[in-house]
Amino acid sequence: MSHDNFDALMAEVMTQADQFGHRQHIHLAWLAVRRYGTPAAITLVSEGIQRTARYAGAPHKFHASVSRAWVELVGYHAVDDTGDDFTAFVDRYPQLLDKRLLTHHYRSSTLATAAARTGWVEPDLLPLPAHRR
Template sequence: MAFDDLLAEVMSTADRFGHRQHIHLTWLAVRRYGTGAAVTLVSDGIRRTARYAGAPQKYHATVSRAWVELVGYHAAEHTGDDFDAFVDGNPALLDKRLLTRFYRSSTLAAPEAKAGWVEPDLRPIPG
């Protein structure tokens, strides 16, 4: 599966899967498959991984899609092949709280946001 291949590539140089690795995996997916396909690929992969880990409640549909869209937007502006250069040029992507610029916490906490896509309620995601 494409998600598993991307995950293996990211983890070949990491000892744990943290936020930076999530952004790296998303960046690879966006570059190789485009943002639209990456939304599905990353979301399905995270959902499957959470379910396999016995924690399906950790999957959050809106958060997953929003991150892919943010990475996709910035990846379109950065044509290089180096992930480190990409995040150096877009340091906000390494801030786990970045989505609070677009969403109220109450919006992200709602069951509807966990189960499916909810539009940002503070300002639109660029794109």
């Protein structure tokens, strides 16, 4: 994957937004998962957001575990979803738009650790749903 792949996805997401918020993060993850599969999307989204945050002078805004967990959750729901409309996707899975969803999976103290901010930390409350094959 290249920076160009991320930049193209980001441009597509931002055509309908003024700022990059949670909905745009989910949209970005959805596009990446649909085009490249969940494992590649994790890398593409994580590296792209980290690079963007660094470029914006806000590297502290990137959180590795949070970014990956959202891509995993989107990937779980997208694997059997053949639709090509993001709005219809989030209408079917509205829980993905709830920023508090990760509190079902992680203690806040776990996500506050340096290990979780800089790398992958498994959920400590409830495992993320397993991908269906």
